[in-house]
Amino acid sequence: MLEITTLRNEKPRVLEGLAKRNITDADQKVAAVISLDDDRKRLQTELDDMLAERNTLSKQIGDLFKQGKADEAKTARERVGTIKDEVAKLEDQLRDTKASLEEQLLDLPNVPHTSVPAGAGEDDNEVYQAHEGDLPVLGEGAKPHWELADEYDIFSLELGVKLTGAGFPVFRGQGARLQRALITFFLNEAHKAGYEEFVPPLLVNEDSARGTGQLPDKEGQMYHVTKDELYLIPTAEVPLTNIFRDEILAETDFPVKITGFTPCFRREAGSYGAHVRGLNRVHQFDKVEIVRVAHPDKSYDDLMEMVDYVGGLLDALGLPFRILRLCGGDTGFVSALTFDFEVWSAAQQRWLEVSSVSNFETYQANRLKLRYRDAETGKTRLAHTLNGSALALPRIIAALLENNQTEEGIRVPEVLQGLLGQAMLVRK
């Protein structure tokens, strides 16, 4: 959620930014928010004045009774009676105003960073860095990962259908161990890079889903356990970031760097066909996430550090990848700047997104009430939140299987060999 003071004080920047998201009526929307906020202030002041008078009179009534002046007390009491009606009326108006204010504020996405290019969709994203090396060229008979999965007993989608439904892969044998090796590798690296590891709950309450912005907008994305009013997390970002909900940090607490491995659950009814075959898009997948809470002056340094870190992971795995700076039309609603990481999937001959690293500036923090105390002024200010996948497993596995297939078997990246206990995946 954007801050109203930002809308008021930095309106040109806000409008310019929203234009990059192709929001045509941003001007009216911002004006409407400000006008509602004016109403809110006016109502608040009127209400406060009423309450102040009521408080004074109530105190007087007490005194008058003590002094035995019952008549005067009665007059005052009548006056309070009329105030009460006023108060009720004002409270209703204020509640309604606040509700529509919030509704309209939620309708505004984050203001993109100045470096975000304008653009309509994914075709307008900018290649920020290419780490492609020489894209691997596969020989005759190279197979996509879903065929390799059968041949090598890596995972089974059919079994997942039997147990649960479409989009729930069942990893087995060396595939299951490969998965575990990747998780361990990612967590070990995060630990080395100074991220504190958490094992968070996989179900969160409504407040948490609201805090990171999944609610009310993206309700359909999450599995909802209605009996207990809980949501299965679509990403570890939700529990990890909500750790800091309603917190006030000291400047000395920065930098906050945490990580966690969780399964992620996404309902998104995707399209069908080659795009979603195999592990390309599933309802449940494993991911290691890194989250940061940053000082506003430092958050973009932190973002670039995260980008370098994620790139390092892909280098270590020997996967060709590129980094995209998302354009305004493709940048997520709550993000100010997002870098997507895509690995080359050699058999499918296409790029697969494996990570998204974003700075949300104060957009999430405003929702979360995540603040820090400015050491100089002693005032509280909203902190910046950032997160990134490091990394999402299924597409990494897809690329590893495809890119590393040989006549003899599938080569395991060196950094995983010790964890897996084998240097090659072998046919069943």
Add this chain to the structure above:
RNA sequence: GGAGAAGUGGCAGAGCGGUUUAAUGCACCGGUCUUGAAAACCGACGUGUCGAGAGGCACCGGGGGUUCGAAUCCCUCCUUCUCCGCCA
């Protein structure tokens, strides 16, 4: 799942219808004293909101109600603790 108790400022802990704008202690911060530190003393010491400011208003687990007036009474939900049951 059943029975009982409790949720107050960073922590501890009073207050149980109107001198509470929440006592007091500890912690933290500033100062005096000191070569330095400790101790002692003085001061400041929650969050949000409206206001240029003075100051006002709201918040005592969440929500609702009673009352001229609620931290205090009532209802409801949540959480924690104790006991019982079930259980990896």
